[in-house]
Amino acid sequence: MSLLTVKGVSKHYNERIVALSDVSFAIEPGEFVVIIGSSGAGKSTLLRCINRIVEVTSGVVTFDGLDVGSLDKRELRKMRTKVGMIFQHYNLVNRLCVLENVLHGRLGYKSTWAGALGIYSEEEKAQALRVLRLVGLEEQVYQRCDQLSGGQKQRVGIARALLQDPKLLLCDEPISSLDPNASKVIMDYLKKINTELGITCLVNLHQVHVALAYAERIIGVKRGRVVYDGLTEHLTAETIHDIYGSEAGDLLLGSGGNHVG
Template sequence: MALLELKNVTKYYNQAIPALDNVSFSVDEGEFVSIIGPSGAGKSTLLRCINRMVEANSGEISVDGVISSSLTKKKLRTLRTKIGMIFQHYNLVDRLTVIENVLHGRLGYKSTLAGVLGRYSQEEKKQALRIIRILGLEEQVYKRCDQLSGGQKQRVGIARALIQNPKIILCDEPIASLDPNASKIIMDHLRDISTVMGITVIVNLHQVEIALKYSDRIIGVNKGKVVFDGSPCDLTAGQIQAIYGSESENLIFDLGQRHAG
């Protein structure tokens, strides 16, 4: 059984044009899937519908065999512990330290009072330190997050997602604000999370060449529709044209350069 399944998911922000139009696909455990497409294609809406940050108008989404659309708030909170989320702009609390931000990933397991009081077990603190070390942030453990670089902040975001012990990590343009070196570090970590830890990773990307390099599978979205779903080696210049339209010329050149190399 697929870990994630979408059936005919449609989302309107206004009644004229759908942000998502009858989207269907499934993702298996441990897959690394990149979702590509131009700005406004529906990529962010798609991820936010998966964890119900945004409510779909119709269709069905199931995570680990549970249909999310029918869940009460309490059961949705439990389901969300299985779904880590990484954001383009990090969504950290800047005045708090790295380890405090990472431990926020455990809030879904806490009562409201325990969360407010910051009551974490010794095991949770040890797990946070283990993950921080894996991500190369051991020297920043007690630094405030407003003292970190963008790449370091994004690694804190990854650590916060990992401490949930998720089955899926959703990444919304995680490298859009980063330089090439920081971007490579982030993508290498995400790839390791998929291959070494066996966690499903779904990444929204604008950069086709990065999707080609890291993904097991690429889903191309245009105007809310899935227009490509397949292996990176099956992505052709014609399919890039279908995904990106008028933006595709430079991307097709890059694809040609890559194949030539």
């Protein structure tokens, strides 16, 4: 059974702005799928429709056998705990320390007041430390997040998502604000999480060459529609030109174009 199915999903912000129209695909457990497409193509909206940060206009999202659109508030919170999310701008609470930010990953599991007051069990704290060790941040546990570098912040973001014990990881342009070195570190962590922990990853990316290097399967989105859905090795230069427009396609592929197709 597919972990996630998106069927006929459309999202209209208003009559003129159509973010997604009739998007359908299915993700199997353990896959590493990259969504590519230019800015404004609807990639971010698509990810947010999956955990209902954005409500769909029409269509059905099914996650782990649950019809996401029909969940009530409590069920939705429960479902969201199983879907980790990481962001381009990390979205950490800068005034809190690394550990506190990572522990936010447990909020969905806790009673409202225990979570609001930040009361965590020893087990949760131990798990947070284990996850931080996994992303190589054991030295920075008590550091405030605004003192970290971009790459470190994104690793805190990953740790927060991992502490949710997710089945699916949604990554919204995780490396768009990072330099090439940090980008590689982050992508390697995501790949490692996918292969070693078996967590399904759905990653939005701008960078086609990164997508080609890491993805098993690529979904191409253009103006709110899926224009390509298939294995990475079947993606042709023409399709990339189609997704990004021909001139941008040349720039994106450059000399790297030869290992496409």
